[in-house]
Each structure stands twice: as C-alpha cells, then as structure tokens.
Amino acid sequence: MADLTYDxxxxxxxxxxxxxxxxxxxEVTIVSELLDGDEDAIRExxxxxNVRTSLRMLPEFExxxxxxxxxxxxxxxxxxxxxELVTLEHRRVTKHLVECSECRAELQELDRARIAVRSLPGxxxxxxxEIAATPRRHRRRRIVAxxxxxxxxxxxVVGLAVGGGDEPVLVxxxxxxxxxxxxxxxxxxxxxxxxxxxxxx
Amino acid sequence: MTDExxxxxxxxxxxxxxxxxxxxxxxxxxPDDAADLVQEVLLxxxxxxxxxxxxxxxxxxxxxxxxxxxxxxxxxxxxxxSALPEGDHHSLGSSxxxxxxxxxxxxxDDVQSALLKLPYEFREAVVLCDVVGLTYDEIxxxxxxxxxxxxxxxxxxxxxxxGLLTWPI
Numbered sequence: 001m002a003d004l005t006y007d008x009x010x011x012x013x014x015x016x017x018x019x020x021x022x023x024x025x026x027e028v029t030i031v032s033e034l035l036d037g038d039e040d041a042i043r044e045x046x047x048x049x050n051v052r053t054s055l056r057m058l059p060e061f062e063x064x065x066x067x068x069x070x071x072x073x074x075x076x077x078x079x080x081x082x083x084e085l086v087t088l089e090h091r092r093v094t095k096h097l098v099e100c101s102e103c104r105a106e107l108q109e110l111d112r113a114r115i116a117v118r119s120l121p122g123x124x125x126x127x128x129x130e131i132a133a134t135p136r137r138h139r140r141r142r143i144v145a146x147x148x149x150x151x152x153x154x155x156x157v158v159g160l161a162v163g164g165g166d167e168p169v170l171v172x173x174x175x176x177x178x179x180x181x182x183x184x185x186x187x188x189x190x191x192x193x194x195x196x197x198x199x200x201x
Numbered sequence: 202m203t204d205e206x207x208x209x210x211x212x213x214x215x216x217x218x219x220x221x222x223x224x225x226x227x228x229x230x231x232p233d234d235a236a237d238l239v240q241e242v243l244l245x246x247x248x249x250x251x252x253x254x255x256x257x258x259x260x261x262x263x264x265x266x267x268x269x270x271x272x273x274x275x276x277x278x279x280x281x282x283s284a285l286p287e288g289d290h291h292s293l294g295s296s297x298x299x300x301x302x303x304x305x306x307x308x309x310d311d312v313q314s315a316l317l318k319l320p321y322e323f324r325e326a327v328v329l330c331d332v333v334g335l336t337y338d339e340i341x342x343x344x345x346x347x348x349x350x351x352x353x354x355x356x357x358x359x360x361x362x363x364g365l366l367t368w369p370i
Contacts, residue, residue, distance in 0.1 A: 013352060016355055017337070017355075055316075055327060060219065061219075063218045063235075067243075069210075
C-alpha cells in the first residue's frame with residue numbers, strides 16, 4: 001500500500017465521494033494514503049472541495065407562495081359537498097372544518113349556491129319524475145350526494161355548538177333541514193352519525 | 202394508522218416545494234420553468250399519493266420530480282443538453298436585494314452559468330447532490346441509474362465545473 005501513486009482518472013472519483021461521505025472504510029483508507037504527501041492529489045482534492053462548497057453555498061430561492069397550498073380546503077370543499085372524497089380525505093376535511101371558521105364560512109356559501117342551483121324552479125319536479133323513472137344505480141348517486149350535504153351541514157351545526165362560534169346557527173340549521181328533507185327519502189345518508197361523531201370531540 | 206404514515210400532498214408541498222423549485226431553477230436558470238415544475242410535481246404527487254407504498258419517500262418524490270422536469274422539456278421541444286436557456290437568471294437582479302446579497306449573487310451567477318454548461322446527466326447529478334442534498338442511494342433511485350454511475354456523474358460534473366469556474370484567489 002505504501003507505493004500507492006495518485007492517478008487522477010482512477011482516484012479523483014474517490015475524492016468526490018469522500019467529500020460526500022459515501023465511501024466504504026477501505027476506500028477511506030486509500031484516500032487518506034493518497035493525501036499523505038502527494039501534492040497533485042492534494043491540489044485535486046482541494047479543487048473538488050471548493051467546487052462542492054460553492055455549489056452548496058448557492059443561495060436557496062423561496063418558492064413563490066402562490067404555488068403552495070395555503071392550508072385551507074379550497075376545491076376540496078366542493079368535492080366534500082358532492083360526496084366525492086374518499087374516507088381518509090373526508091375525515092381530514094371534516095377535522096379541518098371543525099377547527100377552521102374560514103373554511104366553514106366558505107363551505108356554507110358553496111352549500112347555499114349549491115342549494116340555489118338545485119332548487120331552481122322546475123328542477124324539483126323533473127328530478128322527482130326522473131328519480132321515479134331512473135334505475136336504482138343512478139338514483140343512489142344523486143341521493144348520496146344530498147346525504148353528504150346534510151352530513152356536512154349537521155357537522156357544522158355540531159361544530160359550532162361545541163366551539164361556541166358566533167355564526168348564525170339558525171341558518172345552518174335551516175340548511176341542514178333542507179338537506180335532510182331532500183335526502184330523507186333514502187337510507188343513503190348513513191354518513192350522518194359518523195360525521196357528528198367526528199365533529200363532537 | 203395510515204394517517205401517520207402517508208403524508209398529505211399539502212405536507213409534501215410545504216416540506217419539499219422549495220427544494221423542487223430550487224432543483225428546477227438550478228437546472229434551467231429560469232424561475233418560470235421552476236414555478237411550472239412545482240405546479241406539475243404537486244399535481245402528480247396529489248394523484249400518486251393514494252398509491253404510494255411506504256418506502257424511500259425521497260426516491261419516490263424525486264423520481265416524480267425528475268420525470269415531470271424531463272416531460273416539461275420534451276413538451277417545450279427543447280433539447281436538454283444545449284438548448285436550455287442560459288443567462289435567464291439575470292432577471293434575478295431585478296428583484297430588490299440589499300447590496301451585500303447582490304455581491305454574493307454575482308458569485309453564484311458564475312456558478313449558475315457554469316452549471317448550465319454541463320451535459321444534462323452531470324448537471325442533474327450535481328444538483329440533486331449539492332443543491333437538493335440527496336444521498337447517492339436516493340439519486341440512484343430518482344434517476345434510475347446504478348450507484349456507480351451516480352458517483353461517476355457527480356465527480357465528472359464537479360470536475361467540469363472546476364474547469365469552468367475561475368477562483369478569486
């Protein structure tokens with residue numbers, strides 16, 4: 001081992017990996033022997049270390065804030081109302097709603113808009129006829145969506161009652177009643193009890 | 202249960218968004234490309250998370266990032282080696298920075314333009330190692346290359362940079 005001579009092509013790579021702490025103990029031994037007195041080896045090592053240091057000292061840019069989620073529910077609120085969230089995400093959203101009055105307010109507005117669209121004159125009648133005439137598979141989807149709306153509204157009522165928030169509970173109750181009335185024709189809104197359970201603690 | 206194991210895409214965004222942005226910025230020298238990449242990666246992460254198997258999260262995330270980056274380049278019909286924009290990063294000077302920061306940016310400008318002169322595989326390996334801070338194992342997983350290749354690319358990248366950078370001694 002004493003006659004180990006430095007060969008840039010052979011050993012340079014070891015220096016880089018050594019600087020990154022990626023060598024085996026045996027390779028580390030080789031590097032320390034090479035650096036023991038060989039000027040070319042030392043020069044190469046120092047140069048690589050300088051390059052590495054200047055790369056690592058490059059300033060880090062802040063990612064523009066607009067690219068990151070702001071922690072609120074955003075488009076998941078509509079998906080929530082429409083019953084499109086899978087269990088785990090549904091639970092997270094419910095949990096967030098209990099804690100965040102901003103998202104509760106937004107959910108309430110979305111829900112109002114949703115109800116307004118759904119209560120357009122004529123829609124009710126056609127829908128009722130359609131429901132009577134459509135095969136059960138199609139019916140279920142529509143009703144389940146309504147049921148989750150009811151669950152959401154009910155969860156809000158509970159959340160507000162527990163949190164003692166000052167939003168008009170009456171309006172929410174009203175939302176809940178409307179949803180309940182609409183959805184009560186079907187057992188599809190069994191989500192209701194679990195939603196209350198999540199909101200209660 | 203799974204709640205603790207699987208991060209949400211918001212977690213990923215807040216924990217890794219900045220690194221993803223810097224990865225693309227250093228590879229292209231262009232803030233717009235970096236912003237595009239962050240958006241695309243977060244979209245893919247959001248779609249991919251439900252099927253993510255607990256394992257090397259870094260490897261998984263950076264494979265997604267790298268693929269999104271390369272797809273972006275293909276879409277823009279750029280050739281990754283020579284046609285990546287060079288010098289766009291000078292727009293950086295327009296952002297309000299104190300004088301002392303400006304001087305360090307001048308120096309980092311040199312490093313940035315030297316980086317842009319490297320062949321893509323070397324630039325990518327060096328950026329993943331020195332800017333993102335991945336281990337050789339993670340880089341191997343992210344770039345689908347054997348670890349020996351990763352080691353060689355990092356070294357050759359740094360060696361080329363050494364020739365391109367002049368040291369103020």
